Amino acid sequence: MASRPTRPRQPPSVPPEPEAKVAGTPQRRRALRAAGTSTTVSRASSTPARPAPRRAAPSRTAPPKAAERSRTRTRADVADLAGARKARRWRPGRxxxxxxxxxxxxxxxxxxxxxxxxxxxxxxxRTTGLVRTDPAAVASILDRARGTALAGVNTRSLSRTVEDLPLVERVDITRSWPSTLVVTVHERQAVAAVPSTAGGVDLVDGEGNVLVHEADAPAGVPTLEVDVAAAGSDALTTAIAVNATLSNELRSRVSSISATGPDAVTLHVEGGPQVFWGDDGRPERKSEVLLRLLAEDAVAGARSVDVSAPDAPAVTP
Structure with missing residues (x-):
């Protein structure tokens, strides 16, 4: 009998896996299909994955060495840039x-x-203001500047040299370009003439300084008739002080001033009475009272007037 051919043994069929579930909502699935992305996930992938453990953040208190080096390089670059700018700023150009x-x-x-x-x-x-000062004495001093540079003249030193002259009180020197010096001399004013033992009079200023010796007292300068040996030097000083405080109107009417002491000064009015002045106190008030009295005819012809107490003057006919 012929044998029946044997069929090869087929491996047992494996039941097909169930269809994977489509993830997401219908709108999500349609969007994924349109984009060509698979909408199926395996059972294994459907299981939610555990989140990865978070990596510890680096401590802020201790920055990495690389960051520190970067900061150091940045500060160095800024310093170099500032130095370069400063060098360019101070470098003069052509x-x-x-x-x-x-x-x-x-x-x-x-x-x-x-x-x-x-x-x-x-x-x-060019010099102005010389009245009693010797012009030759002033010229001999100023001629030192002649021929020198106008800008180099020491006007202060030159003024002090001229001021050393006895009658000179102050000197003003200015430059007038291109080649002129203008010198203005202010002389000391003689307020009284003191009789000299050698004859003539010595003209003195308000401080009692002898300015110059003259044969006679100039007009408007009263003579001080003070016996210094008998009355003392204070009497002369007080007489000079009284004369210096007189107004120009009153001084022009006074011919001489005498004193027997520092509190006994007498004015001799030309063509009028003798005026007992007293000391050198309250000169303005005394001058005011005396001028008002001299304006009266009865007082102008009187023998003497006492204004030593100006608030209570006395007139002796």
Whole structure:
């Protein structure tokens, strides 16, 4: 009998796996299909994955060495940039050097013009204010500046030298370009004439300084008739002080002043009475009262007037 051919043994069929579930809502599935992305997930993937443990954040108190080096390099770069800017700021350019050189040349030219040029030298000296001062004595001092540079004249020193003269109180010196010195002399004013033992009178200022010796007292300058040996030097000083405080109107009417002591000064009015003045106190009030009394005819012809107490004057016919 013929044998029946044997069929090869097929492996047992494996039941098909159930269809994977489609994840998401219908709208989600349609969107994924339109994008060409599979909407099926395996059973294993359907299981939610555990979140990975968070990595500990680096401590802020201790920055990494790399960050620290980066900061150091940044600060160094900023410092270098600031230094470079400062160097560029203070580095003079060609234009600045040219301007500086021009200023130096201009300064040298101006200095030469003022101090060394022959055009700005003292050629003329104009002096005013000399009345009793010897002009030759003043000229001998001022001529030292003649021919020197006008800008280089030391006006203060020159003024002090002229002020050393006895009759000179103050000197003002100014420059008048290009070659003139203008000198204004202010002389001391003689307020009294003191008889001299050698004859004539000595003209004194308000401080009692002897200015000059003259043969006679000039007009408007009263004579001080004080016996210093008998009355003392204080009497002369007080008489000078009284004369210095008289108004110009009253002094022009006084011919002489005498004193027997520092509190016994007498004015001799020309063509009028003798005026007992007393000491040198309250001169303004005494002058006011005396001028008002002299304006009266009865007082003008009186023998004497006492204004030593100006609030209670006395008149002796």
């Amino acid at each position: 234009r600045a050097l040219g301007v500086l050189a021009g200023l130096v040349v201009l300064a040298v030219a101006v200095g030469w013009l003022l101090l060394a040029s022959p055009w700005l030298r003292v050629e003329t000296i």
